[in-house]
Amino acid sequence: MSNISEILNQSSFSRSDLGQLLRCEGEDMLCLFEQGRRIKEIYTGNKVYFRGLIEFSNICVKDCFYCGIRRSNRSVQRYNLTDHEILEAARFADECKFGSIVLQSGENNSVAFADRITSLIRQIKEQSNGRLGITLSVGEQSEPVYRQWFEAGAHRYLLRIETTNQTLFHKIHPQNQLHDFNRRLDCLHALRAIGYQTGTGVMIGLPFQTMDDLAQDLLFFEQFGIDMVGMGPYLEHSKTPLYKFRNELLPIQKRFELALKMIATLRILMKDINIAAATALQAIDPMGREKGIKVGANIIMPNITPGLYRNDYLLYENKPCVDEEPAQCKGCLDARIAMADGEIGYGEWGDSLHFKARTTK
Numbered sequence: 630m631s632n633i634s635e636i637l638n639q640s641s642f643s644r645s646d647l648g649q650l651l652r653c654e655g656e657d658m659l660c661l662f663e664q665g666r667r668i669k670e671i672y673t674g675n676k677v678y679f680r681g682l683i684e685f686s687n688i689c690v691k692d693c694f695y696c697g698i699r700r701s702n703r704s705v706q707r708y709n710l711t712d713h714e715i716l717e718a719a720r721f722a723d724e725c726k727f728g729s730i731v732l733q734s735g736e737n738n739s740v741a742f743a744d745r746i747t748s749l750i751r752q753i754k755e756q757s758n759g760r761l762g763i764t765l766s767v768g769e770q771s772e773p774v775y776r777q778w779f780e781a782g783a784h785r786y787l788l789r790i791e792t793t794n795q796t797l798f799h800k801i802h803p804q805n806q807l808h809d810f811n812r813r814l815d816c817l818h819a820l821r822a823i824g825y826q827t828g829t830g831v832m833i834g835l836p837f838q839t840m841d842d843l844a845q846d847l848l849f850f851e852q853f854g855i856d857m858v859g860m861g862p863y864l865e866h867s868k869t870p871l872y873k874f875r876n877e878l879l880p881i882q883k884r885f886e887l888a889l890k891m892i893a894t895l896r897i898l899m900k901d902i903n904i905a906a907a908t909a910l911q912a913i914d915p916m917g918r919e920k921g922i923k924v925g926a927n928i929i930m931p932n933i934t935p936g937l938y939r940n941d942y943l944l945y946e947n948k949p950c951v952d953e954e955p956a957q958c959k960g961c962l963d964a965r966i967a968m969a970d971g972e973i974g975y976g977e978w979g980d981s982l983h984f985k986a987r988t989t990k
């Protein structure tokens with residue numbers, strides 16, 4: 630029996646075990662993928678849940694060195710959907726029985742922004758008769774603002790820590806108060822204390838990132854007891870400062886493989902959480918998200934941003950599906966999930982089982 634099979638049979642994992650799983654290749658890698666798939670089926674079943682993703686604005690106060698919509702990128706055409714457009718996108722998700730939506734945007738810390746989100750949450754709940762679950766992904770905010778949105782009806786929040794290696798965190802962000810590792814961590818704690826199903830994640834294959842860093846990221850998810858994870862490959866964007874390190878990155882296929890290994894390893898480590906197959910996987914491989922589902926992910930976030938704006942929410946280049954309208958996505962997704970041996974949980978919220986377990990103790 631190989632060392633990898635031995636590790637796969639353990640019930641707990643050290644940083645070095647996780648590092649070995651992330652480094653495995655060939656037959657060993659296939660064993661890891663198979664184990665991810667098996668554990669997912671046992672613990673969460675083969676259902677895949679949809680979250681209709683509405684990227685409602687690319688206006689951002691931050692200047693992250695990796696991100697295409699960073700404040701300093703002057704070549705981005707900035708947009709902000711109207712309330713009507715957002716409500717119509719939410720109605721579309723409800724009609725498609727997607728179960729829930731994710732409202733995502735660049736970061737904005739104004740009172741007007743906070744109040745607008747509160748009002749949108751209320752309206753979406755009302756127009757769907759409480760059917761649609763609402764996940765927010767609008768960055769770092771104050772505790773009272775997070776609470777205001779929770780009380781209005783949002784029940785899940787995604788805030789990627791991006792990397793848990795603080796030295797690396799500093800290399801990929803400007804050094805100022807707006808980009809502070811501890812503040813981001815505090816936000817995650819606040820979200821959980823308020824009662825949100827809390828999600829985080831990291832980028833995989835960042836310049837200067839090691840396998841050991843990624844193993845540590847996985848341990849962080851476990852120690853924090855996170856409910857949901859969304860993580861995907863880092864993809865370079867030519868209008869960002871990190872682009873100059875493009876020759877030092879893992880080759881794109883290796884980055885893709887590593888992202889799949891991260892998903893499978895996380896599934897083995899945290900058996901009952903929700904794991905999203907990130908859109909960035911599909912930017913590399915046309916079947917990327919389905920491959921993510923096959924090795925352990927159980928969530929897909931179909932983009933339901935109105936077609937007109939999709940080309941302006943380019944966190945990275947070569948983003949898939951930017952020329953499509955939302956209605957085109959649905960038929961495509963049905964077929965894709967069937968190919969990944971999954972079944973779609975239509976009309977269900979598909980809450981994190983991990984969250985249920987920790988809140989009903």
Ligand code: SAH
Nearest residue numbers: 695696734735736767768789863864944945
């Ligand atoms: N303003 C929100 C949403 C940010 S965009 C927030 O701060 O949480 C969502 C995610 O896209 C980011 O958290 C980051 O992990 C990812 N992302 C940004 N640039 C990327 C790139 N170049 N490659 C891959 N993922 C990227």
